[in-house]
Amino acid sequence: MIVTVASGKGGTGKTTITTNLALALQDFMSVQVLDCDVEEPNVHLFLNPKINNEKEVSIPVPLVDETKCNNCGKCGDFCAFNAIAVVGDKVITFPEMCHGCGGCTIVCPSGAITEKENRIGVVFSGNAGKLDVSYGKIDVGVPLAPPLIEAVKELNENDCLTLIDAPPGTSCPVVAAVKDSDFCLLVTEPTPFGLNDLKLAVGMVRELGIPFAVVINRSTLGDTRVERYCQEEGIPVLLKIPFDKKFAATYASGRCLIQDYPEWNEAFINLWKEIERRVQQHAGATSN
Amino acid sequence: MQELLVISGKGGTGKTSLVASFAALAQNKVLADCDVDAADLHLLLEPQKEKINKFYGSKKAVINSDKCINCGRCLRLCRFDAIKNNENSYRVNPIYCEGCGVCEFSCPVNAINMKPNLSGYWYISKSTYGPMVHAQLGIAEDNSGKLVTVVRQAARELAEQEGLELIIADGPPGIGCPVISSMTAVSLALVVTEPTVAGWHDMERVIQLAKHFNVPVTVCINKYDLDMQKSQQIEEYCLKQGIEVVGKIPFDEGVAQALAGAKPITVASNGKAAKAIKSIWSNLYARLKNKTN
Incomplete structure (x- = not known):
């Protein structure tokens, strides 16, 4: 089963929920954590996995054979991402703009374009005690996160619980992280920002047709509009989870809530029971 | 013209709260919200929209089922998993389609067309604190970077028209496409961080990004007194990197109250956070002013 933790607004506590849920459940089932916030991955800062595998991820970008190119310009006209252009008698490529669609290789009438791999980031995998932990880290300056997110998600194992930590927002990297999930937890805070961005996130999961529920973090530091x-x-x-300076200090130091305050363990186990019940309910409803 | 961009790497460190306060403190400026994905600045500045503009992002493929001969070529060539075949009916999932046009080009019977896609809106607005450009990307849409470019361009034009010398922009979290679009060629990027392992880690990544694009950076530490030791370490790190820490903001419950009332902190409160923000703004202003002279 895949459960994704997303939020709309950043900094509401996605990583807190993901890591604590993983730790609370690790004694009852095999749990895998995939950090899909590849721009700013944080899960490893809290779970400290021992990394035993690093995999470079790349996307195919055009490689032009100048001897075959007749400067017709069809590649540049076709490319929707401005990643290739003919200027005078030269073909210039912009690999950082390329989405890897392969269109230029198809439209080139003289067979001058093939593809080469262009690195966009790395996927790290390892273990933290019983937990399998993987995270993607995009290379600084690379704008295109979704292919790296896909690469992290490819590590998804079928026979365990997979917890995905999603990036903030509601646009393409978030969709890449959330799609194909069985359930989505939306973490918010009781502020006008939290409410506004929660509404956007709700719109997104509804569009994707994924069952979801809300977690309110720092619930005592704001107003009741989110609940309403x-x-x-x-x-x-x-x-x-109420705001408490003690909890903030735990988080600041890179520790997890239930490590310092084990009385919270049960709350996360109950959270899991509620998720499981709702996923089964949803499966029942869609199969009827 | 000077452009100040506020970023953070990690979300939720206080970018928008700071920008809203700067909006109240600064004179003669245009405000821009470059977080087009989850825009929040309007919640504090309550702008009135004067001009609503449509934003067309990437095109989306549409299959004409009357013409389609079910050859499956589009499905084989699409690298974004956007084409599905359900009982010999080929369809495009617009959420996955990146608009490359490979399927349209390759369809042997011209059954596929790329159609313009309304991906969001951008606005030119008036607020108590000055003119403002902001946007809203549609839900689950792509091309946030392109929309950021549109917002920045409009903010620059507006500043020129109105003879204003400063743009203050609220940036998105992360270090990806919309952050890169927000950052290129700004005069100064202010990184807002917090004294947590995640805040620090993410600050380092966004500082690397700024260096990559040769953008000058300065740092401010929000809620610095929640972990004095970590704040100290962040300051030492910045010192080593040759980056100025332009100020530190203490934790202040008045901030949550100001936000709940949807007001900039310096407008709603005269507490310790508001005082720190005022001092940060005067430091930033001096630095920006120096650049102009």
Whole structure:
């Protein structure tokens, strides 16, 4: 089963929920954590996995054979991403703009374009105790995150619980992380920003047709509008974590809530039970 | 003209709260919200939209099923998994389609067309704190970088028209496509961090990005007193990197109250966070002013 933790707004506590849920469940089942926030991966800072595998990820970009090129310019006209252009009698490529669609190799009438691999980042895999932990790290300056996110998700094992930590926002990297999930947890905070961005995130998971619920972090540091919104929309709120300077200090130091405050263990196990129940309910509803 | 961009790497460190306060403190400026994906600055500045513009991102493929002969060529060539075959009916999933046009080009019976796709809106607005350019990317849409470029261009034009010398921009989290579009050629990037392992780690990544694009950087530490030791370490790191720490903001419950009331901190409160922000702004302003002279 794949459960993704997303948020809309950044800094609401996605990584807190992902890591604590993983730690709370590790004694009951095999759990795999995939950090798909490849721009700013943070899960490894809290779980400290021992890395035993590093895999470079690349996408195919054009490689032009100047001896075959007749400067017709069809590649540049075709490319939707401005990644290749004919200027005078030279073909210039911009690999950082390329999405790797392969279109230029198809439209080139003289067979002058083949493809080479262009590195965009690295996927790290390892273990933290019983947990399998993997994360992607995009190379600084590379704009295209989704192919690296896909590469992290390819490590998904079927016979365990996979927890995915998604990037903030609602655009293409988030969709890449959230799609194909069985359930999505949306983490928010009770502020106007939290509410606004939660609404956007709800729009996204609804569009993808994934069952979801909300977790409210720092629930005592704001107002009740988020809860009211969830009530009106019939969105279940599965967990509330109050603001506490002690919890903030735990987080700041790179430790997990349930490591310092084991009384929170049960809350995360209950969170999992609620998720599992809802996934089964959803599966039942869609198969009927 | 000077462009100040506020970024952080990690989300939720306080970018928008700071920008809103700068908006209240600065004179003669245009405000720009470059976080087009989850735009929040408008919640504090309450701009009135004067001009609403449509944003067309990448085109999307559409298959005409009357013409389609079910040859499956499009499905084989699409590298984005955007074409699905359900009982011999080929369809495009617009969420996965990146608009490359390979399927349109390759279809032997011209059954596929690339159609323009309304991906969002951008606005020119008036606020109590000055003119503002902002946007909203549609849900699950791509091309946030392109929309950021549109917002920045419009902000520059607006500043020129109105004879304003400064643009203050709220940036997106992360270090990817929309951050790169927000950052290229700005006068100064302010990185807002917090004294946590994640805040620090993500700050380092976004500083690397700024260096990659030769953008001058300065740092401010928000809620610095939640972990004095880590704040100290961040300051030492910045010193080593030759980066100025332009100020530190203490944790202040008044901030949450100001936000709950949807007001910039320096407008709603006179507490210790507001005081620190005022001092940060005067430091930043001096630095930007120096650049102009």
